[in-house]
Amino acid sequence: MPQRLDARDPSFPHAFARLLAAKREVSEDVDQAVRAIIDEVVARGDEALIDYTNRFDNLALTAGTLRIGDDEIDAAEGECSPDELAALTLAKARIETYHRAQRPEDHMTTDALGVTLGWRWTAIESVGLYVPGGRASYPSSVLMNAVPAKVAGVPRIAMVVPTPRGETNPLVLAAARLAGVDEIFRIGGAQAIAALAFGTSSVQPVAKIVGPGNAYVAAAKRRVFGQVGIDMIAGPSEVLILADRHANPDWIAADLLAQAEHDPVAQAILVTDDAALADAVEAAVQRQLQTLPKAEIAGASWRDYGAIILVETLDAAIPLVDRLAPEHLEIETANADELCAKVRNAGAIFLGSHTPEAIGDYVGGPNHVLPTARSARFSSGLGVLDFMKRTSILKCDADSLRALGPAAIALGRSEGLEGHARSVAIRLNM
Amino acid sequence: MPQRLDARDPSFPHAFARLLAAKREVSEDVDQAVRAIIDEVVARGDEALIDYTNRFDNLALTAGTLRIGDDEIDAAEGECSPDELAALTLAKARIETYHRAQRPEDHMTTDALGVTLGWRWTAIESVGLYVPGGRASYPSSVLMNAVPAKVAGVPRIAMVVPTPRGETNPLVLAAARLAGVDEIFRIGGAQAIAALAFGTSSVQPVAKIVGPGNAYVAAAKRRVFGQVGIDMIAGPSEVLILADRHANPDWIAADLLAQAEHDPVAQAILVTDDAALADAVEAAVQRQLQTLPKAEIAGASWRDYGAIILVETLDAAIPLVDRLAPEHLEIETANADELCAKVRNAGAIFLGSHTPEAIGDYVGGPNHVLPTARSARFSSGLGVLDFMKRTSILKCDADSLRALGPAAIALGRSEGLEGHARSVAIRLNM
Incomplete structure (x- = not known):
């Protein structure tokens, strides 16, 4: 059972503060191992990449096979179903359209004193994109990272993706080609981050590295920061659903579980002013868990980190939302637009009962790389500006x-x- | 003598790569000390702040005197000369005008399918501004950090500044009031960063911390990142001056020294296609050093990290500029605008012979908080967007x-x- 909080309860402030402070991430101490791997790649280049890939991915490479060839990408595309390719193409087009509107404008003016001043935006010269292997190898994430970079005008996008025992994810390769990725290397882990940051004979270095990864990848990104730019370090995913008595409890339950199935430490929270809805959602979650393939993961997340918060009025929920600063906020209430306008802190907002968060994960258009762990208080989702920088000009x-x-x-x-x-x-x- | 490089020399690629790789910063290992200080502030709040301020700043405070009162700020203003206050007021007005143009626009649209989507920018709810004490306590930096926050619409700006033995810098307090800082606390070091990040009885926590500081402050900022947002960690300052035979060697020398006087590890580089100018500048630097109050610092910087690079043509300098990605780039050539258009990587560009970088430090309008240590390849100077965040909306x-x-x-x-x-x-x- 997830925890229940009632805002009318005298102990609520304390319980809510505990919810806010709950750490869902265990930080593995891999920093020493990562430091050694980076040093090796800096010292021995391709040779180190080949050794580590042999050891960690059970894959024998040569300098000539580090990079994935066009023929392999052709073959991968051939393995994807037409439905999948069509869905990917629709997603790419919508992500591109959304992000095109984010392209910033240059500004130059001459003031009354005769000073000419302003700024100019330029694309980052080269970007590395990390794509995890195995289970977490998501074609949608390839699009969400590469398309904004392309829209920004980044001239060179190099992707790295581990292929344990040589297994590739065909849809990931298809997504990379569709998004305009220029080079793909079959390497992963801290060694791939080191190669992107410092370069080897086969991998030219980049100026910024983006994309999610495991603890080793995150530690390597932190370590090479400064040498190159990095994106935010993403934590476990989360959703907060704000709903009233008009909401459909089965739909709400499905959305909570869509979040919970990501990770046992994902977090799904329902905030409502309707105790009957809270009960109905809780029952629906249990029902839907029966048949969900990832019931074990989703069930653990819901049990350990899920929460249902009862509030007296929906307006009273807004300060709670702002303090939680959720990565994803669904508002399924009669006055959704009105409540939306009052929220300050959220990574992405999904309005009304026909906008399940999963639409935003794939084909809505907005980016699905969003600030987690309350960082929506001070940061934004990934966008075109993350692949550009501004130079001020004064004359x-x-x-x-x-x-x-x-x-x-x-x-x-x-x-x-x-x-x-x-x-x-x-x-x-x- | 600074090093001389000649791009026509066969050994140039090697020498230039060495220049690029040169580390100017020694990273002090203060992380253990900082961790202990933060833990104490989290555990003991105001009491810990008072203890550390006693120990590090030789100053006895109580919970009632942690904050600097309005009467003290009134008195500080009274100590500033009218010239100084007028200069500060001019600087503030110009910084404000420049940054107002950076305010981003919201974007909402309904597409052909009937999907309503876009984004909304909101100000960060509260920002902490660190201002160093002693020598590096710059009123101009107060303006450069606080004004963009104010323009962004940040509702609460809290400033911390150590006042060793109780000594305040009157112009810093005047700048804070002028910029619209809401609260000022006389605390510094890692303990002040901890107070801003986690809060104490007297200091409400903030969502993001900006501003420069020593190794303890930088380490504390890195450590609280995640709990709050932080700005970039600034390294030693640098200038690259691109000049041709039309440039005035005395002016160039003065600009190189203005950079060098900041820090023995600051870096000033001249790139020119004219060997005679190079010689004249070198001589002028030696001459001007004779009477410069900070000759010792500036001389050490110029000797240890200064460089003069001779290129065959000015166009050939552009790839070198992009690889060095200087924090400040002055272009003092006949075709300055043309060369400016070709540069990709620079924090700020100063065009023509009448734009010494110092104008940008104070009264130009653009921000003087800029990416150092080649990070202009992937990041921008401080601006309004650093005090706002974007929420995507989908319906x-x-x-x-x-x-x-x-x-x-x-x-x-x-x-x-x-x-x-x-x-x-x-x-x-x-």
């Missing part, structure tokens, strides 16, 4: 320097930076 | 769910996520 002429110079000189001297002051003064013969 | 109706649903079901099943597929199918009676 004075003699007159505008004369107008601004004295203030710069005054502040430079206030800060004890006489050299700063002089670099201005020398141009003004001061 | 299907029954018809659009019917149109998109089958593709989502197909992809969910391909990924082995039957629960995802069912959350869609249940709504379509499939």
Whole structure:
């Protein structure tokens, strides 16, 4: 049974604070191992990649077979069903359209003093995309990471994906081609992150690495940060569903379980002002669990981290939502738009009863790489801006320097930076 | 003498690679100390803050005096000269105007299928601003960090600044008030970062912490990341000046020294196609060093990390600029605009001979918090977007769910996520 909280209960503030503070992640201490792997790749390049792939993925490679060839991708596409390829194509088109609208504009202006100033956005020159192997190898994640990079104008996208015992996921390769990935290497783990960050004979280094991975991959990304950019380190997934008496309990239950089936430490929370709905949802979850293939995972998540929170009014739920700052927020109430406008902290919002979160995972258009673990308080989902950077531009002429110079000189001297002051003064013969 | 590189030299690629790889930062291992300080603040709150401030800043505080009062800020303003206050006011106005243009737009649209989708930007609910004490306590940095937060609409900005032996920097307090900082606490170091991240009786926690600091502050920021957001960890400052025979060697020398005076590990590089200019600049640097108050620091930086690179043509300099990805790039050439358009990687660009970088440090308008250590390859200077986050919004109706649903079901099943597929199918009676 998931925990039940009642906002009218005197112990609620304490119980809610405990829910907020609950750690769902055990951080494995793999940092020493990861450091050694990175050092080896820096020192021995391709040879180290080949050794580690042999050891960890049971796969014998040569420098010539590190990269996956076009013929293999052709063959992989051939293995996908037409339905799957059509779904992937629809998803790609919708993700692309959504993200195109995110392309930022440059800005240049000349002000009254004659100072020309503004900024320019440029694409990051090269991006590495990590794709996990095995179970968590999701073609949808390939699209969600690669399409925004492509829309940003990144000239080179290199993907790495481990292929244990040589097994590839055909739909992952098809998604990579569809998204415009330029190079694919059959390597994974910390060694793949090291290759992307520092380069080897076969793998040219990139400027930024994105994509999810296991504890080794996360630790390697943290370690190479600075040498290259990285995206956020994603934690276990979560959903918060805000629903009223108009909601269909079977649908709500299905959405909670869709989240819970990801991971035993995923979190699904229902917040409602209707005790009858809460009971009905709880019963529906138990019923639907009977036939769910991933019942064991989903059941554990629901039991250990699930929660049902009763509130007096839906408005009273908003501060709770903001404090939880959920990765995914479904609002299935009569006044969904109105409540939506009041929320500050959420990674993505799904409005109304016909928008199950799974639509957003695949074909809605918005990105499914979203801030977890309450980080929606201060960060955003993946987007085009993550693959671009802004350069500010400033240009004075003699007159505008004369107008601004004295203030710069005054502040430079206030800060004890006489050299700063002089670099201005020398141009003004001061 | 700084090192001289000549791009026509056969050994140049090797020498340039060495320049790129040079580490200018020694990372102090303060992580264990920082961890202990954070744990103490979490456990003992205000009491721990008071103890550490006593020990590290030689200052006896009580819970009642942790915060700097309005009367003290009034008094501080009274200590500033009218010139300084006027310069600060001009700087604030220009920074505000520049950053206002960065406010992002929300985007909502309904597509041909009837799906309503887009995103919404919201300000981060509370931000903490770290301001170093002593020498590096810069009023300009207060403006550069607080003004964009204010422009973003952050409802609460809390500042921390150590005041060793009770000494405050009046202009820092004046800048804080001018920028709209809501609360100022006289605490610093890892203990101040811990207070902002976790809260104490006197310091309400914030959602994101920005601002520069020493090794303890940087380590504390890294450690609390996740609990709160943080900005980039700034490294030593650097400038690259691209100049041709039209440039004034005395002005170039002054700009190189303005950078070098920051820190013995700051870096100032001149790239030119004119050997005579290179010689003249080198001589001018030596001359100007004679009278520079911070000659010792600037001289050490120029000797140990300075460089002059001769190139055959200015165009040939562009790939070198992109690889160095300088924090500050001055282009003082006849065709400055043209060269500017070709650069991909730079934090900020200063165009023409009347735009010394120091103008950008204070009163230009663009932000002076910029990516260092080659991170301009993948990141941007501080801006309004750093104080906001984007929430994606998606809304299907029954018809659009019917149109998109089958593709989502197909992809969910391909990924082995039957629960995802069912959350869609249940709504379509499939």
